[in-house]
Amino acid sequence: MPEVVHKSWSPISWKEKPVKQLPDYPDQKELEQCYEMLKDLPPLVTSWEIDALKNKLADISDGNGFLLQGGDCAESFDATKAPKIVNMVKVLLQMSFILIHEMGIPVLRVGRIAGQYAKPRSNDFEMVDGEEIHNYRGDLINGFESESGIRIPDPQRLIEGYHKAGLTLNFLRALSEEGFADLHHPEQWELDFMRNNEYYAEYEEMVSSITKAVKFVEAIAPDTFTTLQKVDFYTSHEALNLYYDSAQTRPVPRKPGHYNLSAHMVWLGNRTRELDGAHVEYFKGINNPVGIKIGPPFEIDETLKLIETLNPTHEKGKIVLITRFGKDLIEEQLPGLIQAVRREGFPVVWSSDPMHGNTFSTGGGIKTRNFDDIIREVRSAFAIHRSEGSYLGGVHLELTGDNVTECVGGAKGLEENELNRNYETFCDPRLNYEQSLEMAFLVAREWKNSRG
Helix, strand or coil, rough: CCCCCCCCCCCCCHHCCCCCCCCCCCCCCHHHHHHHHHHHCCCCCCHHHHHHHHHHHHHHHHHEEEEEECCCCCCCCCHHHHHHHHHHHHHHHHHHHHHHHHHHCCEEEEEECCCCCCCCCCEEEEEEECCEEEEEECCCCCCCCCCCHHHCCHHHHHHHHHHHHHHHHHHHHHHCCCCCCCCHHHHCCCCHCCCCCCHHHHHHHHHHHHHHHHHHHHCCCCCHHHHCCCHHHHHHHHCCCCHHHHHHHHCCCCCCEEECCCCEEECCCCCCCCCHHHHHHHCCCCCCCCCECCCCCCCCCHHHHHHHHHCCCCCCEEEEEEEEECCCCHHHHHHHHHHHHHHHCCCCCCCCCCCCHHHHEEECCCCCHHHHHHHHHHHHHHHHCCCCCCCCEEEEEEEEECCCCCCEECCCEEEEEEEHHHHCCCCCCCEEEHHHHHHHHHHHHHHHHHHC
């Protein structure tokens, strides 16, 4: 593994830099106590898993595979329940199942799960019933309820977040290791409300095709293949609360450098990628593969310096560039970025986040996204990469396996007046189960179109 020695770097050297999107904790002594407690807790993931993910991302950077990264906008502690986790795993498995069947290449599954508990905010405070209170920044920092006391940043939530992530990871591993994704029984992945979707017949045909293929393989090779029963599933989150992430960052035996052992992959947000900022200082010292969200406003030269700072050895599989321009700006801004990255020879994985640049509020003040806008950005991203001789190797989606009503449009034609029917998200609107599977079909088709 390439190694660059950052002589002045440590897991807490970020404290010497300007820090954004981190609230002022009123009790600094309690914060330090929670930080020290978190440092002593066992890691949530292993360095071997992290290195395996990086190797698979390296393959994708060469055009050999596709990254499906998706999950909740912001996980809730209260949603750490078996049905929620099962539904999330189901939808990601089914989406990957569709992509593999349609594209014929390996699909890498990375969930926004088991750690996606913090969210950036434009303002530190908001007015509620005439009172100024802290903005909700995710369960890792404060509570969603509007009482001022619940909104005060609470260091104990760092510990609770660790335990919730651990419970989620334990269940994820049990599901993936013990046959939940067994290709002998793909019909078990179905959720009932898919039946009314226009793609259901096509999905059912794919299930039948997979089942026949499995039976054929076993007929000529009777030994059971464990690869037909188990899947690899990796976790990721935005490393926003640096107390949480740096506490779980440590060296491991017989390997150089430090690993963030709270997740397999972490990403740098669009609001925290300043070259002289605390988050970049932290990110430059970890061995994990890292994502970089790139969207307006941004400068190409600064982005190139950022990639060089985080990956000075040009290690394959290290950087995932997650572009989020919005349907109206992508054709203007993405081509120049692709050209500049290629000119510098950076071996990045290109991924499209078509969600964050396409958010709007209805006349009634409900935050939503239009499915047509989302797929329009996906189509543009594939077309631009093809015209530039580049490879779009992934998508980054906010989604859920539940039957929520948060994004309008899709095959079922969800209207704005239906959003209140089952609007659950505390932050950004997510694709529901049917919209997610429809997105998988459409992404696969755009991928095939981009390959000629």
